[in-house]
Amino acid sequence: AxxxxxxxxxxxxxxxxxxxxxxxxxxxxxxxxxxxxxxxxxxxxxxxxxxxxxxxxxxxxPPVIIGGDGPTTLKRVARYGDGWMPIDGRNRDDFAPAIAELNDLAAEQGRGPMTVSLFGSGPNPARIEKHAKAGVDRIVFLVPPAPADVVLPLLEERARLAEQFA
Structure with a gap:
């Protein structure tokens, strides 16, 4: 919002x-x-x-993805959204309890499990694996607005990392 x-x-x-x-x-x-x-x-x-x-x-x-991680976000996602996109490292380290709560809230609304896309994660394989086990469906990596000679190697690195978890 x-x-x-x-x-x-x-x-x-x-x-x-x-x-x-x-x-x-x-x-x-x-x-x-x-x-x-x-x-x-x-x-x-x-x-x-x-x-x-x-x-x-x-x-x-189209899916309505709601961001945020405030005290009312999960209730709002369960009622109005089709998925949740919090920012990694902002308010919590472990997303498993929040994902479980979100899916419980969605079930109370007569809805199925919500997709979770985590924004802003770094290229840390151990952290990504932890998020995957917690129920995160998708990771959105940040790439700086920079010249191609800087960005292309970063994209290649992220692609190799994504293949590990596909």
Whole structure:
């Protein structure tokens, strides 16, 4: 929903209402994707019937991945998302308890297990193995914005590492 409060304000979103805006945006997008005439009437997002084509190839809609790792994130992911993307090393070292809690919360909503994509992990094989055993489905590595002679070797290294866990 936006961790950078100054940035939120600069873009016209009251930080106190940022989750409400995100929730309504998710609900509105799902209404557009799922219906020939999408319509949504919320407090912050409001529109009469509209058309959007082509519809997404994914059924019923593209996966909605929610980031974050605050005290309400897992409940929000279980209710509104299709997956969770926390940042590695930010709030926790072991993701297994949170993944178990997320899947329990999803089951309470009548939903299946959630996918977990971990953002910002370093190329540490032992740590990646630990995350895989905890239930992390995907790791998103950071690569610096740099010239090709710097980036290409890093991509090759990450590709070799990914092959170990495929």
């Amino acid at each position: 936006g961790w950078n409060l100054e940035e939120m304000e600069n873009h016209g979103t009251d930080p106190a209402r940022r989750w409400r805006r995100m929730r309504e945006t998710i609900e509105a997008m799902k209404a557009i994707w799922a219906n020939d005439e999408g319509e949504y009437h919320g407090e912050l997002i409001d529109f009469d019937p509209i058309w959007q084509w082509p519809k997404p190839a994914q059924d019923p809609h």
